[in-house]
Amino acid sequence: MTDSRFSKPLIYMLIGSAIILALSLGVRHAFGLYLVPMSHEFGWGHNVFSLAIAMQNLIWGAVQPITGAFADKYGSKVVVAVGGLLYSLGLLLMAVSSTGWMLNLSVGLILGLALSATSFPVLLSAVGRAAPPEKRSMAMGIASAAGSFGQFIMLPSTLLLLQSFGWSAALVVSAILVALIVPLAWMLKAPMYVAPNAHSAESKPNLGFKDVLIIVKNHKPFWFLALGFLVCGFQVVFIGLHLPGYLIDHGYTATTGTIFLALIGLFNIIGTYSAGWLGGKFSKPHLLMWLYGLRGIAIIGFLMLPLSTWTIYAFGVIMGLLWLATVPLTNGIVANMFGVKYLSMLSGIVFFTHQVGSFFGGWLGGVNHDMTGNYNMIWAVSIILSVCGVLVHFFVTEEHVIHD
Template sequence: MKFHHSTRWLLPGCAIILALSLGVRHAFGLFLQPMSLEFGWGRETFAFAIALQNLVWGLVQPFAGAFADRYGVRPTVLVTALAYVAGLALMSVASSPGVLYLSTGLLIGFGLSGTSFAVLLSVVGRSVAPEKRSMAMGIASAAGSFGQFAMLPGTLGLIEWLGWSAALLACAMLIMLIVPLVPLLREKPLHDGSGGQRQALGAALLEAGRHKPFWWLSLGYFVCGFQVVFIGVHIPSYLIDQQLSAQTGTMVLALVGLFNIAGTWVAGWLGGRFAKPRLLAILYFSRSIVISLFIFLPLSETSAYLFGITMGLLWLSTVPLTNGTIATLFGVQHLSMLAGIAFLFHQLGSFAGGWLGGWVYDQSGSYDLVWQVSIVLSLIAALLNLPIREQPVRRDIPCANSLSTS
């Protein structure tokens, strides 16, 4: 994959940052039981903190994206990485729901807004040729999956060895490694998708707001967020409730991370050859089948591991396909912001999936209703993506002149 000489380190830099940021984030589900048991919380307390984290992440994401589009990726990543570290350090001493919500919810949610997909994949998308954009995004997304695979068993070992508080401090030190990686993010866009024409920020917002397929794509992304956060936070506890071990739940999430490496890479490769919205429809429909088989067939360690493998192949494959479609529709000048708006819907789904899982369990003693909702939402997301056509929007009047530059 050919990069401009000034950006040849950008893809590996983004990949490592995603591996660290998302690897730590995906391990939060392992802290639900030890923290809840120590402080006598119901599962809804921790689940709400994670839900709040995803909501804050989503709400801040369009602004973080717009900031990165205008001022560059390096200051964006630096500030948010430091907030992430502060959130983990405060979470390690969180003995009340209020401190948990401040640390896990607000600070870490803000930290993730600049160290995750919407900002980093947009930078990658601006720095490679359009025909290689989907593949580059797939490679960077796969790195985030490798972080999940590597971090989960290590985090469980730290919790068992040192306790949950010290394990969180160790995670904070890992996130600090992002800081010396920031200089690698030297962005020099090669392809802005506009033929050299600059588009005002307000014009870009109006253009996307009037484009129905953008909202269909975003609503499909809501379903992705609902499912991955519900599963990521609650699957370890769900399996323990079904008389399987904590190690089984950890291994399931690790398998999700491992096979998502292949899934996101393949999604990126296929996205360069076939219509990405059609691939998204197939992906969401496949999720409905996998979840149905998991909850309606007899559960065992083997079936749990098979669920982790198959869901892993479908896990974050939505990310390069969704971001790649947005880049094709609108170009890449404001890609961080537009991808951030779509990601807001993902995070609204994440809030719903994370919180609803804990609330339903506390009310009914079972996760069955949320599993069933996940299946229905998969089918809806598949139908939303089917009519989307991957064609650039037509701009008859120079957008730079339609609204004043923000």
């Protein structure tokens, strides 16, 4: 009978990772609430703020493999602590941004760099290294769920700050909260899990970064997995950033959009935890096929049904269950394929494609709105991409290429 308990160091790391992800992703998911007030105050089109968020996602993804490589080599603690400092700095600069270039510097560059050090690839990889293989998917699911709880808490809190004190003061408060990431980083100190028979097993090749990258380059299932993650990035950033504005266009208040996003955060706790649990029992590629297919069906249903408060909130609940459930499954597949020694770097490569999708989902949503006054074309692209997300995972396997 398998012991289902986590070790004390792993529990300590899970608590630290959970709080860090809650702060990092909670603040990040609230950025969509700033689009309308900042655009109105400075006379920007939606594309100005959308471009800054799109740049953030692209920079975040581009540097993620490098940040991951540093975390693999030097440990997660220092990388996450530096990321926390950058995050606070970026939010403070965003609070005084009155031009497009300042917004791109703060939201795009600095926050993009900060998020690469304080989000899923680094933290889930740290958890994955500390967890035994049979508990890895579950541990990643627990840590992922925490980011959703942060979204659930931070969205209404941010809206309250926006309505009471304005967008600039809300960003200052967020910067103070995010600074807590720095001391929390020292909770990430659980040792790498070593199987009881690891030392008596046959000798394994000591592969370096370059050796692993050569193997990865020629492994097609890895790249199909990465392509599927691009779909995820496009959909979540488009909906997370533009849905509040979409609802305002249709006569609803910012409060409705905030409740929608908070419902995503709340039900994503269930979705990510369940995905981590199911990933330990069933085929992860097959689960991902179901997730992307159900997303497409949910979007079609939302667009076809008459828009009302109840359909908006129902869409939030359904999307919440499917929102980041892809993350523990995708990272779990990478760990199964290549082991955990270089997991931060390899997860970062897959995450880069996610952020390419995020770039286009965020930016094209703003461009489409400014050109046509609606988001019809991007909704259609989101549905088509759901079909692509199902198809590419037919070619993804979990076969071990490099063992732990």
